[in-house]
Amino acid sequence: MRNIKMTVEYDGSRYKGFQRLKDNEMTIQGKIESVLSKMEEEDIEIIGSGRTDMGVHACGQVVNFKTNSQYSVEKMQKYLYEYLPEDIVVKSIEEVDDRFHSRYNVKSKVYLYKIDNNKFHKVFSRKYATHIEKKLDLNLMKEASEYLVGEHDFTSFASSKSKKKSNVREINSISIQENNDLIEIYIEGNGFLYNMVRIIVGALIEVGHKKKTPQDIKTMLEDKDRSKASDTAQAKGLCLYKVKY
């Protein structure tokens, strides 16, 4: 069978997340599989680099699937473009080595979190950025983010629903910048626990509002205590930006 790798962009607003649920439930995986399965009347299952939650977007989700189809990849991409709804687009497609697995082979993932920190929300990014009226101190947030970079036990920054054996993960970098009147937080890491990015952003927001100090973030990490996790930042500000292999 051929192994096909695709990079997919989607607006998660209407969906119950990436992962397939029961029939007819709106999921990204469900939509893509249903179109692919019709293409050649074979049952296609796609593997994502990971799940994205309800309401989370992606600029660069990566998936792969096995198929017996003899269609060229260009033809597959056109077919998907024609039959997928306009909020899911396959940006690139290629045939890859049989051993490529979009989840197991991930080297790192980059998430982008957008915050609209203006007094009144911006109309055109209202679905892709979280509006926070009260001014954030970016310098304090940058200082706090430095404690998170590196290999740490992120127990304090995971949802209690996370059931992984080890909570040790490595964050390669966090960059916080302003762009087009929005605050953009890029977080790159080799793996993320359930809700980890949104809880990190929630903690950085508390620092930006001076409810926590940057040093409190260090203490939170050391405490390894889920009950100390900050509020989970809203889904709509989050985007799976890039998956690296």
Added chain:
Amino acid sequence: MRNIKMTVEYDGSRYKGFQRLKDNEMTIQGKIESVLSKMEEEDIEIIGSGRTDMGVHACGQVVNFKTNSQYSVEKMQKYLYEYLPEDIVVKSIEEVDDRFHSRYNVKSKVYLYKIDNNKFHKVFSRKYATHIEKKLDLNLMKEASEYLVGEHDFTSFASSKSKKKSNVREINSISIQENNDLIEIYIEGNGFLYNMVRIIVGALIEVGHKKKTPQDIKTMLEDKDRSKASDTAQAKGLCLYKVKY
């Protein structure tokens, strides 16, 4: 009575245009007037700098209205923010001289037209940019745009529905640039005929696709013939960017 001037941002996707229609029809003017009229139980009528058509957006529409309310402008802005739908936001508000009229006093208007010229449309700007798959030659479009700058009779670039006495208007500038993987066309002028911006963009697209030469645009202007107007570019790519007084 006090005279209040506001700058309004709106996503036109859901609306039948700016201008108030019958009760319950979704219009920008209708929405704003209905909230303002409830604020102090007085009948408020707003005057826009001009209409925007069904599906057209605004980053900087300007309106003014007369009121007996003694609310501070900050309180009015907050009230509007609370009761308007999230796709209409008053960005700024101020009390102005009694003689200020948001339509009569316009010096110039800037429109922005966005084109997504990628093979497959970009998910996150799908409602705010017109997708054109076939590559456009920007240099030819820039050359053509130079013929349009200045004072001209724009009869060939107006909808036949336009009923103005004179079709002479002045375009101050047209700039065409790429930004974030979208083509942005800014057009500033002292006045625009019905559908004029979208017909100009339609003509520039024909030039970009080499169906017309830049010189053909000059000929079109000289012909002053409505039947020669190019196709009207889609509403969703257009945004009333700024109104200058």
